[in-house]
Amino acid sequence: MDTKWKKWINTLCITIVIIVMSAAAIEGVNVSNRFANVMDSVSYDASFEESDVMADVMEKVIIDWAKDQGIIDKEAYYHTDDIKIPSGYKLKADLVIQPYGKKSKKSTTTYGDLESDKSAVNKVIDYKLQRNPSYNLRKNGQIERYAVNPEGLDASEFYKETSQYSLLNTLPPDFFIDDQKKQRLESLNIRLEFSTDFMNTLKTEYKQDQQMVKRCIKEAMIIVGIEVLGTILLIILFALQKNRTRFFKALDRIWWEVIAMIAICGIGCIISIPMMIAEVSRQYVNGNTAGSSVEVAMMSSYMVMPVLIGLFAICVQTTVWRLKEHNFLDSTLCVGYFRKWYRNSKERQKLEYEAMSFAEQHAKDRIRQFQIARRILIAAVILLICSISALGFVGFGLAVLGVFAIRYLTKYSDRYAEEQRDLCKLVEQIEKISNGELSAVTDIAKESAYYDYSQKLTNIGSGMEKALEAQLKGERMKIDLITNVSHDLKTPLTSIIGYVDLLSRDETLSPEARDYVQILTKKTERLKNIIADLFELAKSTSGDIKINLEVMDMRRLIEQTLGDMEDQIKEAGFGIRFRCETENTQFLGDVNRMYRVVQNVLENALKYSLKGTRIFVNITEDADHIQLEVINTASYEMNFTEEEIMERFARAEKSRSSEGNGLGLSIADSFTKNCGGEFAVKIEGDQFKVTVKFQKITNENIV
Incomplete structure (x- = not known):
């Protein structure tokens, strides 16, 4: 994944995976809603007779009968309003009501649309309920125990049922014992008859609901598979990425335990939302909440699910990259700090060990x-x-x-x-x-095994000190000789230059004599320059030279030198290509001597370059230095080394037919080092490159 189009493909694939996972999560909310609508009455593998559907239908019929008879309020028990039952049923109820202190009342009622045709009846259910006679009655007809503790009414204590379905939990308590009306229920017999069509319709609806349950379970398994597969794809796609945005790089600074906690909470919310939707839908089916609550919960889940999936993807991304960059353990709070402390401790011990001799x-x-x-x-x-x-x-x-x-x-x-x-x-x-302290000695005792070695080192130091003194004396004498000879040559050379000048003004000379005078003028001028160069080189080498360091601009120095040498460059016939690759070209140097350095390097290139080639002058930089490079193609075979060409009077051209004296590079090297820079020569085939390097300065570190 190193090209731009591959990066876009990777991003597109990640987006598609997140969208698919979000859509699957939203579908999971819908599946939970559908499943909750049938989960209370339908079992995955139970038959119709073993399910609670029949009990719900019978409860619906009894409650509708009770509302029709005025036994219970028509606005109560609204949880049965959503239960739809087909036609073809009949309810017959025999009630015995006992008013307190009076005679009992018997009544028989029927309810339903099933006609009295025994051949049409498919299922009959009898409810029988009788008051428990073991409880004594007071004189006014109240049950004695109930009168003592009226707040603790529990109809199951006072009545016995003989059917598998309970009426005590279906009808309200005041139907059995009503203190306001001063009456109680003595017995109740209810017979429910259902037609064949009625039962077949219920069984068909039950099978449809059962198929829906199976379909919801299959869809839930597919959704879980999509989420797991999407997570695996996200891990692979994130691992294929080459670069990340600044946001994800900043995310890596968070402890992984926090990321893991966010991911776990996100997964918990993703799992909890369908469960919450199922519970809200179940409450709606049971009549304990309104339909608007389900709609609000569903819409909220639709908006929250993509956010949770995106948050989970972000947690996966940062985890994958921590593993990919092999810094997973370092980014943890528990292990990372211990590893960091251990590495720092080992590094500190290593530094302390290396600090010792x-x-x-x-x-x-x-x-x-x-x-x-x-x-x-x-x-x-x-x-x-x-x-x-x-x-x-x-x-x-x-x-x-x-x-x-x-x-x-x-x-x-x-x-x-x-x-x-x-x-x-x-x-x-x-x-x-x-380090140069040649007279160093020690106080090692004679009995020590290292005493003889210490004495030998002392003798070596003394010998080296004497040899160094002799070498310095010879160098000093050489420099003094060059300085004195240069000074002694100046006086007669000045006289020769004066007399040659007088001869050049004599108009009586013949043309042939004038040619001789011009030759004398050129040679004396060259001799004068050689002597001046020798004198400057001797002073710079001996250290007896005054350096005035100031802030200089390398770019302006090159431009000024090229401007001053414009006529010389045109006469030589070479093209110079100047390029500056940095904005800050300031350094500390001596103006006069650095001008001489650049001039000598350029003159050397003009003298020895191959005709028809170009000379390249480049200014570059690195973190701490600026560098001047002068590159030219030699017109001769360079069968010498970098060290040989830097020697005094060394000439690249062995025939020595050019005007050079072999001091230009030596003077440039010496002046550069006196100013605190580095001077180097490099030979690459026919390319001759001179490099001048100085410490780069800024406005902040100028003293």
């Missing part, structure tokens, strides 16, 4: 070994002493040997520590000599 490291390692060995021996001796009773004489002997071993090891480790101390002193002496 070689001798200290060696001594620490060896002394630690002695300490570990001593501790092991001490533990072994203690163990042997504790087990003398079991080992007897052998254990005692081993304990004694262990004590002597500890004593010997302690004495040996002390002597070794002293040797390591002397070794540290010897290493310290080596470091001082390597």
Whole structure:
């Protein structure tokens, strides 16, 4: 996934997967709603006779009869209003009502649309209910126990039922005992008759509802499969990504435990919403809530589900990338902080170990070994002493040997520590000599094994100091010789230049003599430049030179030098391509000497470049430096090394027929180093490249 179109395909696939998962979640809400409408009356594998459908139908018929007779309020028991039953049923009820202190009243009522045709009856159900005679009656006709505790009415305490269906939970308590009307129910016999068409219609509807339950279960399983497959696809697609947005990079800074908690809560909400919808729908079916509540819950779920799926996808994305970048454990709160502390501790120990000298490291390692060995021996001796009773004489002997071993090891480790101390002193002496302190000595005792080595190092330092003094003396004499000779040559050369100038003004000279005078003028001028270069080179090499550092601009320096050399460049016939790849080109340098450096480098390129080629001048930068590069194609075979061409009087052209004197690059190198820069030459085939590098400065770090 490295091209732009593959990135867009990956993003499109992720979007499609999230949309499909969101649609499946919304469909899951609909499935929950449909399932709740039939879940209370239909069982997945139960037959019609074993289900609660028949009980609901009988409850509906009895309640409708009770409302018709005025036994209960017509506005009550509205949960049965949504139960639709077909025609073809009949209810016959025989009631015995006993007013308090009066004679009982008997009544028989019928209800329904089934005609009295026994051949049409398919199912008959009898309800029989009788007052329990074991409870005594008061004089006014009230049940004695009920009169004592009227708030604790429980009809099942006072009545007995002989049918499998209960009327006590179907009809209201005041139907059985009504203190306001001062009457009670003595007995109730209800017969329900249902026609064949009635039963067949109910069975058909039950089978349809049962098919709906099966279909809802299958759809739920498919939805779960889609969600699981979508999660797997999201993991794969996120793993194929190459780059992420700033939002996801910022998300990686959150502890993974928080991400996991959000994902778990999201999954819990995704699972809970269909369950909530099922419960609300079930309450609506049972008549305990209004239909508007179901609609509000459904619409809210439609809006919340895509948000939860998107949140879950974000949690999956950051988890996959943490695993992909191998920093999953580091991004956790529990393990990550421990790993970070452990790594920091190891890094700190490593830095502390590396901060020590070689001798200290060696001594620490060896002394630690002695300490570990001593501790092991001490533990072994203690163990042997504790087990003398079991080992007897052998254990005692081993304990004694262990004590002597500890004593010997302690004495040996002390002597070794002293040797390591002397070794540290010897290493310290080596470091001082390597840093230029050639007269460094130590106070190692003669008895030490390192005493002879320390004396040899002292002798080496003394010899090197003498050799260095002799070398410096020779260099100083060479520089003084060049300086004095250059100075002594200036006086006669000035006189020669003066007389040559006088001769050039003499109009009596013949044309041939004038040619000789012009040659003398050029040669004396060249000799004057050579002497001046020698003098400057001698001063810069000896360090006897005054440097005035100030803020300079490399771009402006190149442009000014190219402008001053415009005539010389045109005469040479070379094209110069100047390119600056940075905006900040400021550095610290000496204006006069850096101008001379650039001039010498450009003149060197003009003298030795192949005709018809171009000279490239580039200014580049890195994090801390700006760099000037001058690249040209040589007109000769460069059979020399970078070190050889930097020597004084070294000429790239072995025939030495050009006007160069071999001092230009040496002077440029010396001036650059005096200003604090780096000067380098690199040969690549026929390409000759000169590099001048300086520390880059900004407005903030200019002192």
